[in-house]
Amino acid sequence: MQLNFDRRVADSLPKSWVDRAPTAVRPYLRLARYDRPIGFWLLGLPCWMGLMLARTGEGLGWIDLYYAVLFAIGAVAMRGAGCTYNDLVDQDLDAQVARTADRPLPAGSVSRKQAWLFLVAQSLVGLVVLVQLPILAIGVGLASLLLVAAYPFMKRITWWPQAWLGLTFNWGIPVGYTAVAGTFDLTALALYAAAVFWTLGYDTIYAHQDAEDDALVGVKSTARLFGENSQYWVAGFYGLNAVGVALAIWLSDASPFVVIPFTLYTAHLFNQVRELDITDGARCLALFKANRTSGLLLVLTFMVGALV
Template sequence: MQLNFDRRVADSLPQSWVDRAPAAMRPYLRLARYDRPVGFWLLGLPCWMGLVLARTGSGLGWVDLYYAILFAIGAIAMRGAGCTYNDIVDRDLDAQVGRTADRPLPAGSVSLKQAWIFLLAQCGVGLIVLVQLPLLAIGVGLGSLVLVAAYPFMKRITWWPQAWLGLTFNWGIPVAYTAAAGTFDLAALALYAGAVFWTLGYDTIYAHQDAEDDALVGVKSTARLFGENSQYWVAGFYGVNAILVALAIWFSQATPFVVLPFTLYTAHLFNQVRKLDITDGAQCLALFKSNRTSGLLLVLTFIVGAVA
C-alpha cells in the first residue's frame, strides 16, 4: 500500500522537534503523541505523586530518584503505546472528526500493520521498566492492562469514558506507592480516588473541543452529557478532588507546611473553572494543558510532606 506523506495533527504544538525529525519517523512520533507532550506529564505525574506520598515523614533517597526516572520512561512508553492502540481501534471514527482526521492512521501515513508493530515495541519498553520494580508493584502494574484494553471502547458504550480514563491514567499512583511502601493504604487510596476526579474535570474540558463532531458520529462523553452545565460539573469534580487529596494528606500525617503548596494547587484548579468557556475550543485546550502545572504543584505538596 502506498502511504501518504506525514501530516501535522490539529492540536499538536505549533512547532516541536517532531517537525524536524527525519520524515520516515514523524508519523510514528505523531502516532505516539510526541508532538503533544502534555499527555506524558499527565500519565507520569501520578506516578511521582504516589512515590513521594509513600515517603511522607521519612524523606527521599537515591532509590526514589531511580524510581522517578523509571516512571518517567515508563510513562512515555506506555502513553505512546496507549495512544497507538487507541488510534488503531478508533481509526474509522477519527477519520470523521475534524481534529483527529490528520492522525497517522486515518491519514494513511502509517499502515495498520506498522502501527501494531510500533505498539508492541513500545509495550516492550514498558515491560523492561516494569520488571525493575518490586514484585508487588509488578503485579499491580499488570492490572492496568485491562483498563488500557477497554478504554477505547468506553466512548461507544457509556457517557462516562472520562471516568474510565481517570481509572487508567492514574494507575501509576498504586504502582508507585506499592513500589516505595510495599503496601497500599488509605492515604494512597484517597489520592488515587482524588486523581480520578481530577481527570474527570480536565478531560471533560478537553472533550468540549470535539463535542459537535462527537455528536455527529455518535461518540459519547461527559462534555456532551453535561453540555452547558459542564462548568458546574468540573467545579464539583475539582472540589471532590481537593477533599480527597486533603484526606490523603491527613492519612499520611504530613507536616502542616504542605498547606501552602496544596492551597496553590487547589487555586490553580478552580482558576480553570473560572476561565472555562466551553464554546472556545482553543481555550479548552489551553486549560487542559495547564493541568501539567496542577500536577507539579501536587507533587511539590507531597515533596514538602516527605522532607519537612
C-alpha cells in the same frame, strides 16, 4: 511502506522537534503523540505523586530518584503505546472528526501492520521498565492493562468515558506507592480516588473541543452529557479532588507546611473553572494543558510532606 505523506495533527504543538525529525520517522512520533507531550505528563505525574506520598516524613533517597526516572520513561513508552492502540481501535471514528482526521492512521501515513509493530515495540520498553520494580508493584502495573484495553470502547457504551480514563491514567499512584511502601492502603486509595476526579474535570474540558463532531458520529462523553452545565460539573469534580487530596494528606500525617503548595494547587484548579468557556476550543485545550502545572504543584505538595 508509508502510504501517504506526514501530516501535522490539529492540536499538536505549533512547533516541536517532531517537525524536524526525519520524514520516515515523523508519523510514528505523531502516532505516539510526541508532538503533544501533555499526555506524558498526565500519565507520569501520578506515579510521582504515589512515590512522594509513600515517603511522607521519611525523606527521599537515591532509590527514589531511580524510581522517578523509571516512571518517566515508562510514562512515555506506555502513553505512546496506549495512543497507538487507541488509534488502531478508533481509526474509522477519527477519520470523521475534524481534530483527529490527520492522525497517522486515518491519514494513511502509517499502515495498521506498522502501527501494531510500533505498539509492540513501545510495550516492550514499558515492560523493561516495569520489571525493575518490586514484585508487588509489577503485579499492580500489569493489572492496568485491563483498563487500557477497555478504554477505547468506553465512549461507545457509556456517557462517562472520562471516568474510565481517570481510573487508567492515575494507575501510576498505586504503582508508585506500592513500589516504595510495599502495600496499598487507605491513604493511597484516597489519593487515587481524588485523582480520578481530577481527570474527570480536565478531560471534560478537553472533550468540549470535539462535542459537535462527537454528536455527529455518536461518540459519548461527559462534555456532551453535561453540555452548558459543564462548568458546574468541573467545579464539583475539582472540589471532590481537593477533598480527597486533603484526606490523603491527613491520613499520611504530613507536615503542616504542605498547606502552602496544596493551596496553590487548589487555586490553580479553580482558576481553570473560572476561565472555562466551552464554546472556545482553543481555550479548552489551553486549560487542559494547564493541568501539567496542577500536577506538578501536587507532586510538590507531597514532596514537601516527604522532606519536612
